[in-house]
Amino acid sequence: MGVEGIGARVVRKEDKRFITGKGRYVDDIKLLGMTHAHFIRSPHAHAKVKGIDSSAALKMPGVVAVLTGQQLVDDKVGNLICGWAITSKDGSPMKMGAWPAMAPETVRFVGQAVAVVIADSKNLARDAAEAVVVDYEELPAVADVHAAIKAGAPQLHPEAPGNQVYDWVIGDEGATDAAFAKAANVVKLDVTNNRLAPNAMEPRAAIADYDAAEEHFTLYTTSQNPHVARLVLSAFYNIAPEHKLRVIAPDVGGGFGSKIFIYPEEMVALWASKKVGRPVKWTGDRTEAFLTDAHGRDHVTHAEMAFDANNKIIGLKVKTYANFGAYMSLFSSSVPTYLYATLLSGQYNIPAIHAEVIGVYTNTTPVDAYRGAGRPEASYLIERLMETAARQLKVDPAQLRRTNFITQFPHQTPVIMAYDTGDFNASLDAAMKAIDYAGFAARKAQAKSEGKLRGIGVSCYIEACGIAPSKAVGSLGAGVGLWESAEVRVNPVGTIEVLTGSHSHGQGHETVFAQLISDRLGIPISQVSIVHGDTDKVQFGMGTYGSRSAAVGLTAILKAVEKVESKAKKIAAHQLEASEADIVIENGEFKVTGTDKAIALPMVALAAYTAHNLPDGMEPGLKESAFYDPSNFTFPAGTYICELEVDPGTGKTSFVNFVAADDFGRLINPMIVEGQVHGGLVQGIGQALLEHAIYDANGQPVTASFMDYAMPRADDVPSFNLSHTTTLCPGNPLGIKGCGEAGAIGASAAVINAITDAIGKNNLEMPATPDRVWRTIHAA
């Protein structure tokens, strides 16, 4: 490990601009002649749009245009797509209603756009928007998933009778029923996985700039995957062909999944910019973020786990209702199916699993991937089940997990996934030691004498990252491959540019990716630039989500670096009059092994570009690219243990300790990994204690601001005690598993298991608000 190589705790290169206010976000960009868009959004959860009168608005100062959903239809702009086809158990394809970028006829959730005002300034657009009169005819609405599937419920889309998108199954039902038939014990649990609003710090924004002479569009957008945005915008929406559309995602202030998707606003901005002949900017405000950024989670599940007489799990049955909101967002269909049910085996050897997932439309904001995407829901369910089982079977919860751990790898689960490696006992041991599990009983007794209810909760999570082997996901219905690309350009003076299809929106790629280059070629990270987020610079890429950027994106860079090294060695050997096989790279020099003959990287690079003395037949230059398609998912896993106290008078939870023992495979920058875990844990704790996107029975959002939606703050969470146990991922050459989502996946169950341990009652839904906990304590 060099001082800036793999494994070094290098301070983030990008932070200088972020913490000095020099970041360049979409809203910082101002173009000549730029107009501003303000969307007119439905105040109703379900209504017919009878008419839109914009005549008064059009006469107001600075108004350039008022555009409506009908004009989108007239211009044959395509509807939003869902990119993962799911097949129901009866063999039928999923049933989807159309999602126009602005609703011409019917609105189906509060916040859905019906029109947009384009004006010279943001405030003038807002002023004019107030003068646009939309005539709505309200329709009955439904927000709750159980209410939506009842006979007689308000129907959202004629294409989806009963509001059902699909009824999908996985696993072997017969084998599972047989296991339950011979079970010594069956543990049952009903679980709600609460709906969350992602709330990236930077709201979504877009600037579209149409060049009439070139018939070319440029879109600046807050995207986690600008190439996918360009692909979808050009392939499906009939706005611009791919070679005439440049998508730039500059600095982006957090995504957590919510900026994967192509949203109506950037579609409308592109279309409008051509219509008005000027650049169009839209920057969402926080209310718009609450109303229109895709929400996360929102499952209602019944599960049963069968045990034999030795407390070994022999079967698992799961039935989940997933609330999709009013429309199917880009990857929504895959989240409660292939990203959820395929992880239901957890860390355990479960011979038979059967899961059924029913996707349901409701008059709420669309739901899609949010940090963890399906895996938090699976992990929470399994770890609540294990805790419930331990209580019911009267065994220690850590021991019950140990009894059922998978210990032989590779391990094929009954739900598609083949775990490649892991050591679940090692992370459980590390976490138990860190929290002094053995001493808990004494601490609980001490707390009791002080009037506090103390609890401990274990959560052993596993997730599938490194998304994803293209062939595998293609066979499961994915509309795209999930490889990654990279290009490594060595400049004639030996500095390096790395172009990557990954996109950093907080993760620290500019540092981490440069560390690999430093490790391989021995140059300081200051001499490496990471280029991303611009479809004109990077040829193609799939972006950043699913903890994939190191396992997939960095591996693509490694593949390109290996090609660069190979060519550079040939050049060095030629220059040094040595055999290529004898050249080794050490500290930025190409050396002839066993001699003092060496040539530094800049001289090799210069030789490559002067081309005065290259091996016969070699092309000049030193630039290589690679595409890397993973052979399998990666499987980060670990154990989180939470110790906390509940105040019986108020139901308020206070953390005593929170330990995390993660196995992420190889760590490139442990400091950045810790930051990722911290953030994930806070989001997991936020889901467990605070966050809940709530709608009333009529589909009106109750939590559309930070006054009502409780985001976790620094004083809501403890100081975390982190450690790592490591098994290297065999699926990629660096042995990386990914770390971006683990905290959000594993934390919630640890918290709820600890609270329910503290209060001595097992049934407690998230978020465990003080009111809810107090009520549960005092319930008869």
Place this chain on the structure above:
Amino acid sequence: MYQTTYHRASSVDEAASLFGKSSEAKFLAGGQTLLPVMKQRLAGPSDVIDLGKIKDMIGVEASGDTLTIKAATPHYDVATSDAAKKAIPALAYLASLIGDPAVRYRGTIGGSLANNDPAADYPAATLALGATIKTNKRSIAADDYFQGLFSTALEDGEIITAVSFPIPAKAGYAKFPHPASRFALTGVFVAKTKSGDVRVAVTGASQSGVMRVAALEAALKASWAASAVDSVSIPASGLLSDIHGSSDYRANLIKVMAQRAVAAAG
């Protein structure tokens, strides 16, 4: 935000005069409520008259049996005031719990009392301590001042200039913060006057805004101890109920916070 004309008044009289000349003026006394409401276009005053730079309206001083906080004094100043901490430490503590540091640097006691948010902290102290609200026109007893949600005895254009708090024998404040907004989900201020009277005021809990609770006052007058509250029954009727706290939970919190406030008061 709609267009508005900003005025920075240099005296109370000037502020009152500006108000009289404007069609739909609002006083700005920190702006922690007014400005967000304006940004959301829920308010569009023609004129905003800033009271925050009127020197005569800023300061904390104790004199005899009274602690006076001038109306434009920010919460941070009260929280850190030696005079306040010595005279009524519970009041300085209350100020330290309001909002976050940015709010405490901007928000003022006069602004808080004039707005009378049902979950604000200051109304609890003002009512429990039996303070007097001084305006540019008169003095108003706290018992007469609070008139329900966002409603007070202030007349149109009347400006709070200072609040005078009788220094109590004992006082304590216990706040259970709203998980999202950090306003009081329920906050209870208890005070024992030097003459032996007990006053208890609750914020955040009632549908009618800040309120005194006679049952708690009687119990604590009989015995100034947290345990004295044990037998008091707080009805849930008339209490707020929302996603963060049902009315029976708030009823429980009134009791629990009262106990903790008494314990804190010593």
